[in-house]
Structure formats: structure tokens, C-alpha cells
Amino acid sequence: MFDIYNDFKEKERIVKLVSLISEELRDRNRKIKIMEICGGHTHSIMKYGLNKMLKDSVDFIHGPGCPVCIMPIARIDIAIYLSRLENVILATYGDMMRVPGSKSSLIKERGNGSDVRMIYSPIDIIKLAKDNENKKIIFYAIGFETTTPMTAALIEQAEIEGIKNIYFYINHVLVPPPIEAILDSCDSEIDGFIGPGHVSVITGTEIYKNIADKYKKPVVISGFEPFDMLMSILMIAKQINGGFSKIEIGYKRAVEEKGNKKAQDLIDKYFEVRDNFEWRGLGYIPKSALRLKDKFKHIDAENLFDGYISKNLNNNNQYNNKIIENEICKCGEILKGKLKPNECPLFNKLCTPENPVGACMVSQEGACAAYYKYYN
Numbered sequence: 001m002f003d004i005y006n007d008f009k010e011k012e013r014i015v016k017l018v019s020l021i022s023e024e025l026r027d028r029n030r031k032i033k034i035m036e037i038c039g040g041h042t043h044s045i046m047k048y049g050l051n052k053m054l055k056d057s058v059d060f061i062h063g064p065g066c067p068v069c070i071m072p073i074a075r076i077d078i079a080i081y082l083s084r085l086e087n088v089i090l091a092t093y094g095d096m097m098r099v100p101g102s103k104s105s106l107i108k109e110r111g112n113g114s115d116v117r118m119i120y121s122p123i124d125i126i127k128l129a130k131d132n133e134n135k136k137i138i139f140y141a142i143g144f145e146t147t148t149p150m151t152a153a154l155i156e157q158a159e160i161e162g163i164k165n166i167y168f169y170i171n172h173v174l175v176p177p178p179i180e181a182i183l184d185s186c187d188s189e190i191d192g193f194i195g196p197g198h199v200s201v202i203t204g205t206e207i208y209k210n211i212a213d214k215y216k217k218p219v220v221i222s223g224f225e226p227f228d229m230l231m232s233i234l235m236i237a238k239q240i241n242g243g244f245s246k247i248e249i250g251y252k253r254a255v256e257e258k259g260n261k262k263a264q265d266l267i268d269k270y271f272e273v274r275d276n277f278e279w280r281g282l283g284y285i286p287k288s289a290l291r292l293k294d295k296f297k298h299i300d301a302e303n304l305f306d307g308y309i310s311k312n313l314n315n316n317n318q319y320n321n322k323i324i325e326n327e328i329c330k331c332g333e334i335l336k337g338k339l340k341p342n343e344c345p346l347f348n349k350l351c352t353p354e355n356p357v358g359a360c361m362v363s364q365e366g367a368c369a370a371y372y373k374y375y376n
Contacts, residue, residue, distance in 0.1 A: 008225030015229035018053045024237040025057040031058045032240055033184075033189050035337055037155040037175060038196035039066035040224055040364025046374035050233075052216045056234060059192055061337040064178045064208070067143045067171075068363035069093045070335060072278045074313070075171055076101040079140045081312045082169060083114040089132055090169075091117040091125055092140035098356065102288065106140075122147075122154040129158070129166045137333045138301050142171045145207075146198045148290065149263035155296070162346060169301040170291055172271070175199050176207050177288035178279055182336060183215045185285060191338070192236040195221035197251045204259025207248045216245045223251040270296060280359065281332025331358030334367055341371035348372060 025032060036042055042062050047053055051060050063071050083090040090106070097107040097118055100236060102152055110116040115135075117128065122139065129137045151172065158166050182188055195208055200221045208219045218239035221347045222232035232250035249255050267344050270292060277289030292300045302309065329351070330344035341347050341360065351357040353369060360368035 002106065008223070008227040014226050014230065016054075016229065017234060021054060021055050021237055024234060028057075028241075031057055031059045032191045032237065033061050034192050034194060034236060035061040035063045035179075035190045036194040036222075037063045037065045037179060038068070038199070039367070039370075040198070041065070041194055041196070041222065041229065042367050043365070043370045043374075044224045044226070044229055048375075050226065051231055054233070062340070062367040063182070063193075063337055064282065064335045065175075065196060066335075066360070066363050066365040066367070067147075067173060068093075068099060069331065069359040069366045070173065070178070070279045070281070071096075071171060071359065072280045073102050073144065074278060076105075077103075077311050077313070078302070079106060080104050080109055081309055082138050082140075082305060083109045083116050085136070085138075085305070085308070087134065088136045088138055089115045089117055089128065090138045090140060090168070091119050091128060093120075093142065093254065094118045095264060095365075096140060096142060098362045099359045100356070100362075102199075109228070117376060122150045123157070125154055125166055126161070127156060129163050133165060136165055136167055138167045138169055140169045140171070142173075144173055144175055144199050145194070145202045145267075146196075148172045148271065149202060149266050152266040152284070155270050156266065156297070158299075162304065164328070167301045167304060168292060169300050171269075172290040173277065173279070174207075174273075174288050174290070175203075176255075178282055179211060179284050181282055181285050181288075182212070183217070185336075186338050186373045190217065191240055192218035192220070192245075194232050194236070195219045195247070197221060197228075197254060200249075200251070200255045200259065202260050202263045204255075205209075205249065206258050206259075208247050210246045212247050216314050218248075220247045220248045220250045221255050223254065271298065279335075281335035308322060318334070326357060329358040331360040331368070334360055341368040342375060344368070 123227050125139050162275050218236045220232040220235045222228050269353045271290040272293050273287050274289045274291045276284050278284050296359040297303045351361050356362040360366040
């Protein structure tokens, strides 16, 4: 039985796994390209130096696994507009406060007088609503399948307690569609995927079926310790060399094949799949995000304030996706796996965590933030 605090980092085990991976890939004429889908995995790769340990055999491609990073400017601007409404408190997670919109950010709006609050958990919204019964509390909800059940639980709790002043600006996104969009691009050279651990705890493995069956790419769900990561890479390497592709769980102490049924049911109770959603760097991807079901339109901020939002987008000449990204910032290319963070001309120069130009540097899960912290 492994000691969760020590054995997953034990030097002898790590050295042995690196040797096994190198031996497995010894006869290949090029490095294999593995994309990690989770921002937490990007940080593990950089923190433990896995990219250096495997520099001769594996090229790590950083995917769109950071929910803050993939949020397009238009969606951030909408949150900014909502924060300017009278008698509104807009609440969201800390990373979203600093992500730049087209002309401002939520933290700047707070400095200009808007009531913008940082929360640590969606349940914080309950207390905020009770303490401010005369105000509308708008929750700017973001995240992959991992955090969606928490938003659903908040809606359920508000219903149970009869709280009527909580509204939702939903930006929950799904893992598989952007990965399939990347694989559909003609220049994709990805050989396999490290599947996200926390997402898979909720969803199980079925959501990756297309990636393995249709696109013939190995998917191995991994934990976050160096042993977890290296074992998953070895499993991917064996699939590639064996000429087959399937979904495997390399994080069995946390992930089950069917996932968390209770969390899935809670999501299904309140949410349905959107027809389309814009991703930073990837554009509009069909069926890649969630929205509240029609029966919950009365708490949907986008529905309630649609006219106000459209008017502001039009006034800012940004309607119909006319927003201009910073052309020098390469966050979009990094999210597509086309560039590494240190290949952006702004990295560690004009763009730092203290003065972020792009979302990939703002978020603690962003690839640029990981490189800034660990790369040398």
C-alpha cells in the first residue's frame, strides 16, 4: 500500500519510471507528443521537472485545461457590464478578478466603485445573499465539470432556503469538445493525452470515448504526483508502441469508470448543453459548454439582462465577435498547444503575474504562470 504523502515522490521509484519510459521509446525516430488537458498537470510537469527528465523522448503539449484562461474577452466584458448594474453584487473566484477584458477588469471595476466580491466556494454566495437581501447577487460561475456540481448545489440550496436574490452568469465548459476541435485541425500531431484527474472524478471515463475510438489516441487519466504522471506517460507510451488506443485510469485511488453519479445527476437537474460557446484561441466550438435549463430562466443573468448586455456590447463595437485580442500576446496559440509559454515575446518581460497581459499568466492554473514559477 502506497504512502500517499511519500511514496508517490520517492526518488528511486521516479528514476525507475523515467528509465522504463526512455526504454519503451528508445527505438522511435522522434519524441512522442503528449498533451495534458489539466492545468494542474501542467504545474506538476514543471514543478517536478518531468519535461527535463524526459526531454529526449517526450514533448509535452499544454492544452486548454485552465477554465480562467479559455474565457474569451466577450464573456469577461459581459461580467464587467453586469458588475456596473445598480444594486448588484457580482461575485466570482479570485483568478477571474484580474483577467483583462477589452478595456477593464473586474478588479479595476471594484476600484471604480462596482461591488465585486471574491469568493472561495459557491456556498459563500448564500451568506452574501442573506446579508444583502435588498441587492441582486450575480454569481459569475466558471469551471469545467469539476466545479459545475458546486454551482448546481448552490442553486439547490437557494431553492431549499427560499432565497430569491441570487442570479447566475454561467460559464461552465466541457473537456472533450475543445480536444476534439484540436484533433480536427489539419496540423495536429498529438500522439496521446493525459486525462484530467479532478474532472474524471465527476464524469468517469465515458466522456473520452471519442478521443480513443474515433481519433485513435490513447487517454490515460492521471493523478498529480510525479509517480502518477510518469506512470500515466508509461501507459501512453505502451499504447503507442502497441498500436492501440483506449482509455485507462492511472489514478484509481480517486477515479472510477462511472464517475460520481450523484454529482452527475445534480448537474443534469439544472443544466443543459449550449449549442455553441466561444473559447479563447479556439473560437466557437459546438456543444462545448453548459447553460441553465429553460425552467431556471428566472435566475439566469444572461436572460434577465439580455437587452442591457446587448446594448453595451453594441456600444463597444464588439457585437458579433468583433473583439480584438492583443496581437502580441500568444495566449490563444498556447491554449491550442501550438506554442510554449516561453515562446511568447511578452513572457517574463511585459507579461508577469504582477502585470499579466494574457489570461494564461493570470490564473494559477495557467501554463504561463507555471512556466514563470518553475521554468529556467
